[in-house]
Amino acid sequence: MIPVELLTMAGGAAMGGVFKMIDKAQEAKAKQNEMMMGMMKAKTEEADAASNRATKAADAAAARVGNDPFAKMTRRIFVLSMIGLGAWAMMGGLTGLDIVVPVEQQTGFNFLGLIDTTKTVTEFVRLENAIVHFEWLKISILAAGSFYLGKS
Numbered sequence: 001m002i003p004v005e006l007l008t009m010a011g012g013a014a015m016g017g018v019f020k021m022i023d024k025a026q027e028a029k030a031k032q033n034e035m036m037m038g039m040m041k042a043k044t045e046e047a048d049a050a051s052n053r054a055t056k057a058a059d060a061a062a063a064r065v066g067n068d069p070f071a072k073m074t075r076r077i078f079v080l081s082m083i084g085l086g087a088w089a090m091m092g093g094l095t096g097l098d099i100v101v102p103v104e105q106q107t108g109f110n111f112l113g114l115i116d117t118t119k120t121v122t123e124f125v126r127l128e129n130a131i132v133h134f135e136w137l138k139i140s141i142l143a144a145g146s147f148y149l150g151k152s
Contacts, residue, residue, distance in 0.1 A: 012146030
C-alpha cells in the first residue's frame with residue numbers, strides 16, 4: 001500500500017505542476033490577445049475617436065492580465081505560516097501552557113441489544129509540559145511544501 005504522505009506529496013506536486021501549466025497557458029493566451037489587439041489597432045486607426053478610446057481601454061486591460069508580482073510571496077507566506085502554526089501548536093507545552101485532551105470512556109454493558117446500560121463519559125485530562133503530535137499537521141505541511149515546489 002502506498003503511504004498517505006507519498007500520495008499527498010505526489011498530489012500536491014502534480015497540482016502545483018498543473019497550476020503552473022495553466023498559468024503558462026494563460027500567459028500565452030494573453031500574448032496572443034495582445035498581438036490580436038495590436039493588429040486590430042492597426043486596422044482601426046482611421047476609425048473615429050470613440051472607437052479609439054475603446055481600443056486603448058482594451059489594450060490597458062490586456063496589459064494588466066497575469067502581472068501579479070506578489071504571487072510568489074503569497075505562496076511563501078502560506079508555507080511559512082503553516083510551518084509556524086504547526087510549531088506553535090506542538091511546542092505550546094514547552095512554554096508552560098498545559099494541554100487538555102478529551103478522553104472518552106464507556107461504562108455499563110449491552111446484552112444482545114435488549115439491555116443496554118452503556119454510557120459514554122468524556123473526561124478531560126490535563127497534560128503538563130507536553131509536546132503534542134498532530135497526524136494531520138505532518139500531512140498538511142508536506143502537501144503545502146510539495147504544492148509550492150510543484151508550482152515553481
